[in-house]
Amino acid sequence: MQFEVLAKCPTTRARVSRMRLHHGATMLPTFMPVATQAAIKGLTSQQVESLGVNLILNNTYHLNLRPGIDILKEIGGAHKFQGWSHNLLTDSGGFQLVSLSKFTKITEEGALFASPFTGQPTMLTPEESISIQHAIGADIIMQLDDVVSSLTVGPRVGEAMWRTIRWLDRCIEHHQKSGKAGVQNLFAIVQGGLDHDLRDQCLEEMIKRKDRVAGYAIGGLSGGEEKDVFWRIIKQCAEKLPEDRPRYSMGIGFAEDLLVCVALGVDMADCVFPTRTARFGVALTFGGPLNIKLSKYSTDMTPIDETCPCPTCAGGISKAILHHTATLETAGAHALTQHNIVFQARLMGGARDAIMNGTFPEYLKRFFADYFGDSGYPVWCVNALRSVGVDLLENAEHAKVVPGDGAKWEYSDKA
Amino acid sequence: MSARDPFDGREMPANGKSHVCVYCVRGVRKLSPASWNEYTATCNPDYAITLSDTPFTASPHSQKRLTKSLERSAAWLADSLKAALTKFAASSDGLPPTGYPSLLVHMAGVSDPQARRAFAESLVEPLETVDRDRLEPLNTLDEGVAGYVFDLVPIRMALSARCPADVLADPSDLLVTNPEPAPTGAGDVRHSRDFVGLLQASLQPLPAEKPRTVNSTRSPHEMLQLILDVGIDLFDAHWAQRAADIGIALDFKFPVSDAPTDDNHNDASSAPRIRANGKQDIGHNLYNSSYAHDHSRLASAFLDAASAQATSIPPTDSSICKCAACSPRRPSAHISHSAVDAMPAQPSRSASDNILPPYTRSYIHHLLHTHEMSSHALLVMHNLAVLDAFFAGVRAVLARTDGQAELRHEAEKFMERYDETMVVFDEAKVEWREVELARGKGRLAREKAKQHESTIGTAVDLEQADS
Numbered sequence: 001m002q003f004e005v006l007a008k009c010p011t012t013r014a015r016v017s018r019m020r021l022h023h024g025a026t027m028l029p030t031f032m033p034v035a036t037q038a039a040i041k042g043l044t045s046q047q048v049e050s051l052g053v054n055l056i057l058n059n060t061y062h063l064n065l066r067p068g069i070d071i072l073k074e075i076g077g078a079h080k081f082q083g084w085s086h087n088l089l090t091d092s093g094g095f096q097l098v099s100l101s102k103f104t105k106i107t108e109e110g111a112l113f114a115s116p117f118t119g120q121p122t123m124l125t126p127e128e129s130i131s132i133q134h135a136i137g138a139d140i141i142m143q144l145d146d147v148v149s150s151l152t153v154g155p156r157v158g159e160a161m162w163r164t165i166r167w168l169d170r171c172i173e174h175h176q177k178s179g180k181a182g183v184q185n186l187f188a189i190v191q192g193g194l195d196h197d198l199r200d201q202c203l204e205e206m207i208k209r210k211d212r213v214a215g216y217a218i219g220g221l222s223g224g225e226e227k228d229v230f231w232r233i234i235k236q237c238a239e240k241l242p243e244d245r246p247r248y249s250m251g252i253g254f255a256e257d258l259l260v261c262v263a264l265g266v267d268m269a270d271c272v273f274p275t276r277t278a279r280f281g282v283a284l285t286f287g288g289p290l291n292i293k294l295s296k297y298s299t300d301m302t303p304i305d306e307t308c309p310c311p312t313c314a315g316g317i318s319k320a321i322l323h324h325t326a327t328l329e330t331a332g333a334h335a336l337t338q339h340n341i342v343f344q345a346r347l348m349g350g351a352r353d354a355i356m357n358g359t360f361p362e363y364l365k366r367f368f369a370d371y372f373g374d375s376g377y378p379v380w381c382v383n384a385l386r387s388v389g390v391d392l393l394e395n396a397e398h399a400k401v402v403p404g405d406g407a408k409w410e411y412s413d414k415a
Numbered sequence: 416m417s418a419r420d421p422f423d424g425r426e427m428p429a430n431g432k433s434h435v436c437v438y439c440v441r442g443v444r445k446l447s448p449a450s451w452n453e454y455t456a457t458c459n460p461d462y463a464i465t466l467s468d469t470p471f472t473a474s475p476h477s478q479k480r481l482t483k484s485l486e487r488s489a490a491w492l493a494d495s496l497k498a499a500l501t502k503f504a505a506s507s508d509g510l511p512p513t514g515y516p517s518l519l520v521h522m523a524g525v526s527d528p529q530a531r532r533a534f535a536e537s538l539v540e541p542l543e544t545v546d547r548d549r550l551e552p553l554n555t556l557d558e559g560v561a562g563y564v565f566d567l568v569p570i571r572m573a574l575s576a577r578c579p580a581d582v583l584a585d586p587s588d589l590l591v592t593n594p595e596p597a598p599t600g601a602g603d604v605r606h607s608r609d610f611v612g613l614l615q616a617s618l619q620p621l622p623a624e625k626p627r628t629v630n631s632t633r634s635p636h637e638m639l640q641l642i643l644d645v646g647i648d649l650f651d652a653h654w655a656q657r658a659a660d661i662g663i664a665l666d667f668k669f670p671v672s673d674a675p676t677d678d679n680h681n682d683a684s685s686a687p688r689i690r691a692n693g694k695q696d697i698g699h700n701l702y703n704s705s706y707a708h709d710h711s712r713l714a715s716a717f718l719d720a721a722s723a724q725a726t727s728i729p730p731t732d733s734s735i736c737k738c739a740a741c742s743p744r745r746p747s748a749h750i751s752h753s754a755v756d757a758m759p760a761q762p763s764r765s766a767s768d769n770i771l772p773p774y775t776r777s778y779i780h781h782l783l784h785t786h787e788m789s790s791h792a793l794l795v796m797h798n799l800a801v802l803d804a805f806f807a808g809v810r811a812v813l814a815r816t817d818g819q820a821e822l823r824h825e826a827e828k829f830m831e832r833y834d835e836t837m838v839v840f841d842e843a844k845v846e847w848r849e850v851e852l853a854r855g856k857g858r859l860a861r862e863k864a865k866q867h868e869s870t871i872g873t874a875v876d877l878e879q880a881d882s
Binding site for chain 2: 006016018027037038039040041042043044045046049050051052062066067070071074075080081082083085309310328330333334342345346348349350352353356
C-alpha cells in the first residue's frame with residue numbers, strides 16, 4: 001500500500017492521511033462499517049457506496065463457515081461475491097475467540113472452534129486464517145491474534161500477548177510466501193490487555209517487524225473496561241507506533257470514543273454499533289442518539305437532521321414515520337441504517353476537514369458541547385483530550401462533568 | 416388505503432352493526448365506519464376502500480349472517496358517500512370531489528353467488544326516498560363508486576375442505592396473516608375455477624367501465640385466469656413479495672415464447688426445476704443446496720444488463736431484468752464527507768458505463784442461510800420486476816389484433832409450461848423455518864443451553880475433536 005500523511009494537527013496527535021490500496025484510495029481518519037457476513041445488513045453494496053463509504057469490514061471466521069473458501073475461490077473473492085468494488089478489510093477471527101469463547105479452545109497451534117450453528121469443529125491457525133483471508137481477497141488483512149477479554153487479569157493476558165507476537169511471525173511468513181503481499185496488506189495487532197508494561201513489550205516487538213507489516217491495530221480493548229484505562233492504553237500505543245503506518249483501533253464506534261482516538265493519533269476504527277443500534281430504532285445525531293421509539297417522536301414531522309445528506313433525511317422522511325416503522329418494518333431498519341452510516345462518515349469527514357484546516361481543537365470542543373453540553377462531559381474525555389492539549393472546559397463556565405463512561409442515551413420522560 | 420390487510424385471514428371476534436374488528440400493530444381493535452371515514456379523509460389517499468363486513472369468525476356462517484353482511488356493507492358504503500358529500504360540495508363532474516379519495520367498494524357475499532348478485536344489485540337499485548335525500552345528487556350507490564374490489568382470502572377459506580384457521584402456521588412465521596392450508600395441491604388449484612363464477616355473479620349487474628381489483632391471488636396462473644374470464648384490471652403483488660420472504664427468486668416470462676428455450680439458451684443461468692407433472696417451477700428456491708455454487712444471475716428467463724451489454728442488446732430491451740439485483744448500477748454520485756475525499760471519477764453520460772455484474776444465486780443462497788436481511792431486499796426488487804414484466808407481456812398480447820383470442824392462446828401455453836401447484840413454495844417454507852430456528856431470535860441462547868446440557872445437538876466434544 002501507499003500511505004501518505006497529508007496534514008498533522010499542531011495541537012493534538014491527529015493527522016490526515018491517504019491509504020492507496022488495490023481497490024482505490026481511502027482518506028483517513030475514517031470509520032469502517034461492518035459487513036460481517038459479506039453484507040451490510042439490509043443494504044445493497046450500491047447503496048453503501050452511494051453513502052460515501054469506501055472501506056468496509058468482513059469477518060474471516062464467519063465467511064469461512066459460510067460460504068466457505070471453495071465458493072469464494074470459485075467466484076474470485078469476496079469483492080465479487082458481495083458486489084463491492086472498493087476497499088475491504090478482514091478481521092482474522094481473533095475477536096471470535098472472545099465472543100464465542102464458550103465454543104473455543106486455544107492452544108499454541110491455533111484456536112479450535114465448535115461452530116454454534118452446525119457443531120462442526122474448525123481449527124483456526126494463523127496460517128489458516130491468512131489463507132482464508134487470501135481467498136476472501138481483502139485489501140487489508142489482519143493477523144490472527146490471541147485475544148482475551150479486556151476484563152481478564154492474571155498470567156493469561158501476558159501469555160496471550162506473547163503468543164500474538166509468535167502468531168504474527170507465522171502470519172507474516174505465510175503471507176510473504178504466498179506472493180500476495182503486494183496486493184493484500186497485513187496489519188499486526190498490539191495486545192497486552194490493560195497492562196502498560198505488557199503493551200510496551202508488545203509494541204517494542206511488533207515495531208521490530210515494521211518492514212514486513214503494512215499497519216498496526218490496537219486490539220484487546222472495547223470489552224467493557226473502564227474508559228479511563230481505555231484511553232490511556234490507546235494513547236500509549238498510538239504514541240509509540242510508527243508515524244508512517246496507519247493505526248487502527250478495533251471495535252470503536254461511539255462518536256466520543258472515535259474523536260478521542262483520532263485526537264490521540266488513531267486513523268481508523270470499526271464497530272457494529274451504528275448499524276446495530278439503527279436496527280434497534282436509534283438514530284445518531286450531533287446532539288446525541290435519538291431513541292426513535294419514544295412516543296415524543298410520534299408526531300415529529302421533521303427529519304432526524306435537517307442538514308444530513310443521507311437518503312433518509314434528504315428524502316424528508318420524518319421521525320414520525322420512523323417511529324411508526326422502526327423495529328417493525330425492514331424499511332425502517334434500512335432508513336435508519338443509512339442515516340447512521342452517514343452520521344459516522346460525517347463525524348470523521350468533519351474531523352478530516354478540521355485537521356486539514358488546523359481547527360481540530362475547535363471541532364472537538366464544538367462536538368462535545370453540542371453532544372454532551374446538556375448531560376455533562378464524560379470526565380474521561382476531558383482528561384484524554386487535556387493530555388493532548390485540548391481543554392474542553394475552557395471558556396465553558398457552566399459545563400458539567402460526569403464520572404464514568406458518560407455514554408449518552410435517551411430515556412422516556414414518562415418513566 | 417384499506418382498513419385491513421386483505422391477506423389476513425386470522426380468526427377475529429365478530430363484527431357488529433357499527434364496527435369491524437381489525438388486527439393492528441397493537442392487537443385487535445374495533446373500527447367504526449365513522450372513524451374509518453375520518454381516517455381516509457385525513458390521509459387523503461387516491462383510493463380508499465370502504466369498510467366491508469366480512470365475517471372472520473369460525474365458519475360456517477349462517478344465511479342470516481350473510482344477509483347482515485350485505486346490509487351492513489351497503490349501509491356503510493352509503494355512510495362513506497354521505498361523508499364525502501358533506502365534506503365537499505360535489506363538483507360539477509360528480510364524485511369524487513377534488514381533495515377527497517375515490518371510493519372503492521369491496522364486493523360482499525363471500526362464496527354465495529346469490530348473495531353476491533344481491534349485493535351488486537343493491538348498488539345499482541335506485542335509492543329509496545330516505546337515502547335519496549341524504550345522498551343527493553346520487554341516484555344509486557354505484558354512482559359514487561369508482562371501482563370494485565374482491566378479496567380472495569375469505570372466499571378461499573369458505574371453499575376449503577377444512578377450516579384453515581385451525582391450521583395456522585407457526586407464529587414465528589413472519590407475516591403469517593393468512594392461514595394458508597398446509598399442503599398445497601390440486602385442491603387449491605380447483606378453487607381458482609370457482610372464483611370466476613363468484614366474481615362474475617358480483618359483476619354481472621354492474622357497469623363494465625369501472626376498474627376491478629383482486630387481492631390475494633396466489634400465482635400468475637390465477638391472475639391470468641381472472642384477467643381472461645372476469646376482466647380483472649388490478650392485482651396486489653402479495654404472493655410475489657411473500658415468495659421473497661421465503662427465499663424464492665421468480666423466474667418466468669409471459670408470453671412463454673419470449674422466454675429462452677433450451678435451444679437458444681446458452682448461458683450459465685439455468686432454468687427452474689421441472690416437476691414430475693412435466694411442468695416448470697415459476698422460480699428458484701434459493702435455500703436449496705444446489706444453488707451454493709451457482710454463480711449465475713437470478714432469472715434464466717431474462718438477461719442481466721451486463722450480459723446484454725456484452726451482446727450489444729440495448730439496456731432498455733424487455734429481455735433484460737432491470738431490477739437492482741440483476742442489473743445493479745454504480746451510483747452516479749457519492750456523498751462526499753470532506754474536502755480531501757478523492758473525487759469519484761466523473762460518471763459518464765452514458766448509462767452503459769455504470770453497469771455492474773448481477774448478484775448471484777450463490778450470494779443470495781449465502782444470505783438466506785446466514786439470516787441476512789439484504790436477501791429479502793434483493794429478492795423483493797427482483798420478484799416485483801418479474802411480475803411487472805409479466806403484466807407488460809399480458810398488455811402487449813392484448814394489444815395485438817384479436818387480442819382476446821391471442822391472450823387465451825398464450826395463457827394456455829403458459830399454464831402448460833409452468834407448474835401451478837407451486838410446490839417450490841412449500842419446499843422453500845420448510846427450509847426457511849429451519850434457518851429461522853437456527854439463526855433467528857433467541858437462537859444463541861438455545862445453542863448455549865444445548866452446549867451446557869450435554870454433547871447432544873450442536874455441542875462438540877472439544878477434547879475429542881482436538882486430535
